[in-house]
Amino acid sequence: MAEGDRIPLDAQSVDAPLSRFAVFLVVTVDASDSALEQVRDVVTEIDDLIKTVGFRDLAAHLSCVVGIGSTLWDRLSPRARPSELHPFPVIAGARHTAPSTPGDLLFHIRADRADLVFEFERLLLDSLRGAVTVASETQGFRYFDARDVLGFVDGTANPVGAELAGAVLIGDEDPDFAGGSYVVVQKYLHDLDTWAKLSTEEQEAVIGRTKLDNVELDDAPGPQFAHKTLSTIDDGHGGELDILRDNMPFGRPGHGEFGTYFIGYSRALWVIERMLERMFIGEPAGFHDRILDVSTALTGTTFFVPSRPVLVGLADGDDGGDDEADAGEPAAPPASAALDAADESLGIGSLRRSASERTTS
Known part of the structure; x- marks a missing residue:
């Protein structure tokens, strides 16, 4: 896949349009061989279930x-693995921590009708009954003009159009898994009472954008605290390394629960990890993202999103890798090591997408 190509048809639908409703379902798989085979059957036939439910509208x-x-990848496909795939690392700053939580499978379910999302999830869990345990289930919704519950537009800095594939899909750097993607999910709860005590100007300084019209603010002198700045990764050539976010608000006012579900897709896992390091640890260390003073991360899990051919190939244990691949091949280096080599490997430039098309952290 050449950089700049559009999302190919054999990729999963990571580029699905911003939906009105979503469910973020994370499950763990039981240890038995029978559970593994049940899961294998379900995930490799997921497109059939989408058609079964989606034909209604x-x-x-x-x-x-x-x-x-x-x-789970090692259980399903022990002879070859994506080069960067590893569990989500705990990221501990001086004041805030991004926890690592269990998860073998992520199902990112989206539609413009809540009943279709509900029916799909119901049938999916029926087909997995006895083989999995639900670790996390979050129902998201579009909030006004793509805003989060903090009141700011959420989705300004995503890649768009022909630039999307180069930012999101693995290419020649890992040819056995080209067309796949890495995805990180985190569930954040917001302290709206504390947030409401800040003036609009103070809130804008935390986010790095104006609240009403979503205009990007210039960086203040000295160490940076704004979410906009700390969540931006420089490619070393004056551009940015982008990820695709499809965040959604969630909440239960009767329980005092208000939050944002972060979901980020990337061609390179280290890019998301570096972004989170900057947010939670700061750069320099100690200057953390001030949004974390009102937003607490409850979960953190990493997944690999295989292309459709690789996903379907798991039915026969065919993961698309080299038959002579070493099942004991070591995992990819940590984010900090990968960062050093970034300028020579990816070359992804600064990409943008409108808030009306996609959401952002």
Whole structure:
């Protein structure tokens, strides 16, 4: 896949349009061989279930992306693995921590009708009954003009159009898994009472954009605290390394629960990890993202999203890798080591996407 290509048809629907409703379902798989084979059957036939439910209203754009965690990948496909796939690392700053939580499978279910999302999830869990345990289930919704519950537009800095594939899909750097993607999910709860005590100007300084019209603010002198700045990764050539975010608000006012579900897709896992290091640890260390003073991360899990041929190939244990691949091949280096080599490997430039098309952290 050459940089700049559009999302190919054999990739999973990571580029599905911003939906009105979503469910982020994370499950763990039981240790038995029978559970593994049951899961194998379900995930390799996921497109059939999408058709079964989605035919009721094709204009509602039902989709489901399947992500596979590091431990489960080794069970499903022990002879070859994506080069960067590893469990989500705990990221501990001086004041805030991004936890690492269990998850073998992610189902990112989206549609413009809540009933289709509900029906798909119901049938999916029926087919997995006895083989999995639900670790996390979050129902998201579009909030006004693509805003989060903090009141700011959420989705400004995503790649768009022909630039999307180069930022999101693995290419020649890992040819056995080209067309796949890495995805990280985190569930954040917001302290809206504390947030409401800040003036609009103070809130804008935290986010790095104006609240009403979403205009990007210039960086203040000295160490940076703004979310906009700390979540931006420089490619070393004056551009940015982008990820694709499809965040959604969630909440239960009767329980005082308000939050944002972060979901980020990337061609290179280290890019998301570096972004989170900057947010939680700061750069320099100690200057953390001030949004974390009102937003607490409850979960953190990493998955690999295989292309459709690789996903279907798991039915026969065919992961698309080299038959002579070493099952004991060591995992990819940590984010900090990969960062040093970034300028020579990816070359992804600064990409942008409108807030009306996609959401961002």
